[in-house]
Amino acid sequence: xxxxxxxxxxxxxxxxxxxxxxxxxxxxxxxxxxxxxxxxxxxxxxxxxxxxxxxxxxxxxxxxxxxxxxxxxxxxxxxxxxxxxxxxxxxxxxxxxxxxxxxxxxxxxxxxxxxxxxxxxxxxxxxxxxxxxxxxxxxxxxxxxxxxxxxxxxxxxxxxxxxxxxxxxxxxxxxxxxxxxxxxxxxxxxxxxxxxxxxxxxxxxxxxxxxxxxxxxxxxxxxxxxxxxxxxxxxxxxxxxxxxxxxxxxxxxxxxxxxxxxxxxxxxxxxxxxxxxxxxxxxxxxxxxxxxxxxxxxxxxxxxxxxxxxxxxxxx
Amino acid sequence: xxxxxxxxxxxxxxxxxxxxxxxxxxxxxxxxxxxxxxxxxxxxxxxxxxxxxxxxxxxxxxxxxxxxxxxxxxxxxxxxxxxxxxxxxxxxxxxxxxxxxxxxxxxxxxxxxxxxxxxxxxxxxxxxxxxxxxxxxxxxxxxxxxxxxxxxxxxxxxxxxxxxxxxxxxxxxxxxxxxxxxxxxxxxxxxxxxxxxxxxxxxxxxxxxxxxxxxxxxxxxxxxxxxxxxxxxxxxxxxxxxxxxxxxxxxxxxxxxxxxxxxxxxxxxxxxxxxxxxxxxxxxxxxxxxxxxxxxxxxxxxxxxxxxxxxxxxxxxxxxxxxxxxx
Numbered sequence: 001x002x003x004x005x006x007x008x009x010x011x012x013x014x015x016x017x018x019x020x021x022x023x024x025x026x027x028x029x030x031x032x033x034x035x036x037x038x039x040x041x042x043x044x045x046x047x048x049x050x051x052x053x054x055x056x057x058x059x060x061x062x063x064x065x066x067x068x069x070x071x072x073x074x075x076x077x078x079x080x081x082x083x084x085x086x087x088x089x090x091x092x093x094x095x096x097x098x099x100x101x102x103x104x105x106x107x108x109x110x111x112x113x114x115x116x117x118x119x120x121x122x123x124x125x126x127x128x129x130x131x132x133x134x135x136x137x138x139x140x141x142x143x144x145x146x147x148x149x150x151x152x153x154x155x156x157x158x159x160x161x162x163x164x165x166x167x168x169x170x171x172x173x174x175x176x177x178x179x180x181x182x183x184x185x186x187x188x189x190x191x192x193x194x195x196x197x198x199x200x201x202x203x204x205x206x207x208x209x210x211x212x213x214x215x216x217x218x219x220x221x222x223x224x225x226x227x228x229x230x231x232x233x234x235x236x237x238x239x240x241x242x243x244x245x246x247x248x249x250x251x252x253x254x255x256x257x258x259x260x261x262x263x264x265x266x267x268x269x270x271x272x273x274x275x276x277x278x279x280x281x282x283x284x285x286x287x288x289x290x291x292x293x294x295x296x297x298x299x300x301x302x303x304x305x306x307x308x309x310x311x312x313x314x315x316x
Numbered sequence: 317x318x319x320x321x322x323x324x325x326x327x328x329x330x331x332x333x334x335x336x337x338x339x340x341x342x343x344x345x346x347x348x349x350x351x352x353x354x355x356x357x358x359x360x361x362x363x364x365x366x367x368x369x370x371x372x373x374x375x376x377x378x379x380x381x382x383x384x385x386x387x388x389x390x391x392x393x394x395x396x397x398x399x400x401x402x403x404x405x406x407x408x409x410x411x412x413x414x415x416x417x418x419x420x421x422x423x424x425x426x427x428x429x430x431x432x433x434x435x436x437x438x439x440x441x442x443x444x445x446x447x448x449x450x451x452x453x454x455x456x457x458x459x460x461x462x463x464x465x466x467x468x469x470x471x472x473x474x475x476x477x478x479x480x481x482x483x484x485x486x487x488x489x490x491x492x493x494x495x496x497x498x499x500x501x502x503x504x505x506x507x508x509x510x511x512x513x514x515x516x517x518x519x520x521x522x523x524x525x526x527x528x529x530x531x532x533x534x535x536x537x538x539x540x541x542x543x544x545x546x547x548x549x550x551x552x553x554x555x556x557x558x559x560x561x562x563x564x565x566x567x568x569x570x571x572x573x574x575x576x577x578x579x580x581x582x583x584x585x586x587x588x589x590x591x592x593x594x595x596x597x598x599x600x601x602x603x604x605x606x607x608x609x610x611x612x613x614x615x616x617x618x619x620x621x622x623x624x625x626x627x628x629x630x631x632x633x634x635x636x637x638x639x640x641x642x643x
Binding site for chain 1 (some may be wrong): 350354355358361362365368399400403404406407408411415418422428514515516518519520522523526527530531534535537538539541543545549550552553554555559562563566567572587591612637
């Protein structure tokens, strides 16, 4: 019987990894939590508008009684897309963790079950297997984000009082494309450590620590965004900090701060202020995400291709 | 036969030795110290920039022959610089607790020694208490290092020595941080002694951490009526504080729901208590410690309640050893 072609092997590897990811309880749990947060995000957006309207309605008679001029309702200044601003921290938090676990599981299951020595004793290209796994990571993240986008779209149609147009729908598409770029980086990070670490626990702990550092420590150094302020799309700095220190840190560390790059791009699309450093630009942020993806993808491919296929030891 | 106290001491010291040899604790403590120092430095730089900006504006007004009385000088409270430090303890300290709890159970499960230990004349209670004591001591040491470095850095950065009251405030926050982080130790430990697969236990603990420490406070903060518009809705409407409070009074049920979401988070209780004691929250700034303690007693009781509930779960739930035996 002829050996399967490179693309056939890659396709089989991708299909198998996708099945593994879909059956994994932890991936399903995190994806479920993410979808729940997408719904909550829509509710929070709607609740924000309703609350401001209610405050305004109560403020008007009180201001009239005081003989003060009546300012315009701030809701009028709120762009429709900004109602989904809470999606920015949810993608960064739950999405990031889910992507790490997804990337991890794509490799860990084969290593734990001892499939790799058997697989590579057959005429199967290691390159084809890793290509399949990489594709499966991207497809799984696309699937999660696609469902989230559908939930977003449905809530936009249901919420009363929203005037929707092509630009808004295009904004949603752009937001999810940027989210995809951000999450695939963490997917490849999880897969890389699942390939190189000796124990499954360390393979999870190291990328989670990196994610923690990127989400909470680096943005503080480059933009003075405190750990808890980083979670609220509106309470982060409205004005980017200035001065020699932040100029220097944002130039030196900024290009590696992918959480900040994602926050900047996503906030710009959703028309909310991100509080990113003055040197942050759309091109720079996109480049930062793209380069991180390429580097992590290359690291994963190289580590997988050089994995010792004669060993199947991978402990808890 | 060895008495119970010696057994507890032996298990606790082995926990401490194992954790130090594994370097995991050292790495996580360094990570926490680094985060704390980063936050202090950044806060000091931001505060310095505020002072420079004030001085420049004042000098400009004086050079133009105008009075600088209209400018409000930035207030200087050294302990306020600890805001980011406390937030890092909330987030990374909790991860440190989970990882220690997970490691403590995983090491026995991984070496298949759990069943063996419990065949010896050693009660489950003694075994668990030994593990808890050792790890509580590790947490206390790791946090003591972090707080000591933070305190010294604060004094060095600001150039102002800390008063006895300041030190007392920091010690009180340190004590509450020990309870807070040990609660997350208990969470990681209980899950790793309950769930069949260790990585699933670790991820479940991380998911709970994510929901309780990050998402619940985030939802509460986002639902704050004044956080709905950039810069604050009341500021935008140019509404003075008395009228703001009057309007907010009509949102009582909304505020109750918002508060309940926030209070589901142990991190929020730790934050509210610490921010009050350190005077980070303006209304508590300069108030005597005892008065603040009385005011924040509910947060203290909530933290202790969560800790006690987890202790109860650990000690009163029998271990299912056959379920935990390595496959």
